[in-house]
Amino acid sequence: DAGVIQSPRHEVTEMGQEVTLRCKPISGHNSLFWYRQTMMRGLELLIYFNNNVPIDDSGMPEDRFSAKMPNASFSTLKIQPSEPRDSAVYFCASSLLASQETQYFGPGTRLLVL
Amino acid sequence: DQQVKQNSPSLSVQEGRISILNCDYTNSMFDYFLWYKKYPAEGPTFLISISSIKDKNEDGRFTVFLNKSAKHLSLHIVPSQPGDSAVYFCAASDSGGGADGLTFGKGTHLIIQP
Numbered sequence: 629d630a631g632v633i634q635s636p637r638h639e640v641t642e643m644g645q646e647v648t649l650r651c652k653p654i655s656g657h658n659s660l661f662w663y664r665q666t667m668m669r670g671l672e673l674l675i676y677f678n679n680n681v682p683i684d685d686s687g688m689p690e691d692r693f694s695a696k697m698p699n700a701s702f703s704t705l706k707i708q709p710s711e712p713r714d715s716a717v718y719f720c721a722s723s724l725l726a727s728q729e730t731q732y733f734g735p736g737t738r739l740l741v742l
Numbered sequence: 743d744q745q746v747k748q749n750s751p752s753l754s755v756q757e758g759r760i761s762i763l764n765c766d767y768t769n770s771m772f773d774y775f776l777w778y779k780k781y782p783a784e785g786p787t788f789l790i791s792i793s794s795i796k797d798k799n800e801d802g803r804f805t806v807f808l809n810k811s812a813k814h815l816s817l818h819i820v821p822s823q824p825g826d827s828a829v830y831f832c833a834a835s836d837s838g839g840g841a842d843g844l845t846f847g848k849g850t851h852l853i854i855q856p
Contacts, residue, residue: 659841728838733785
């Protein structure tokens with residue numbers, strides 16, 4: 629069974645460019661989470677969706693960040709315009725919609741903004 | 743303000759001995775705790791969890807202990823094996839009802855010495 633799929637695995641872009649990260653959750657999972665990992669702040673929750681509806685986006689750092697989940701099998705995290713301080717590893721995770729359900733993580737997208 | 747703290751950035755243990763990783767939390771609303779293991783260039787992998795109604799959960803070589811009064815949990819690995827070398831993240835959630843995002847510690851890099 630395929631796990632959480634993220635693309636691209638690596639992204640190098642220049643400051644000011646738009647970046648779109650993609651995630652396909654595990655089939656049957658109806659909760660999806662976006663996390664960011666940096667050396668300074670560790671792993672932080674950015675936003676999560678239950679049944680495709682954004683529940684908590686308080687972790688989204690700025691208006692430059694936006695996330696969508698148009699259907700149960702796809703989500704995007706967009707940064708526009710990107711800045712060097714956005715350089716990090718971005719993880720997507722999914723779980724069943726219930727409390728105390730394990731979250732399964734994708735391999736991450738390593739973003740470098742020059 | 744870190745709500746989940748792992749005060750040891752790294753830990754070195756001899757193969758065959760017990761590894762003890764510690765985690766403290768400040769939010770008394772947390773009621774579900776997890777440990778994740780992460781290898782380089784991969785996403786975090788779920789290891790073991792514990793609900794706040796328990797004080798111990800065991801799975802093979804891995805045991806998690808929860809001390810609610812001290813707001814402290816620990817992960818014991820015995821015996822430690824070379825494949826256990828990884829970064830270990832402690833995570834917590836205020837599950838309430840429905841899926842919630844996780845709050846992570848900054849991780850402890852466990853090194854198993856042959």
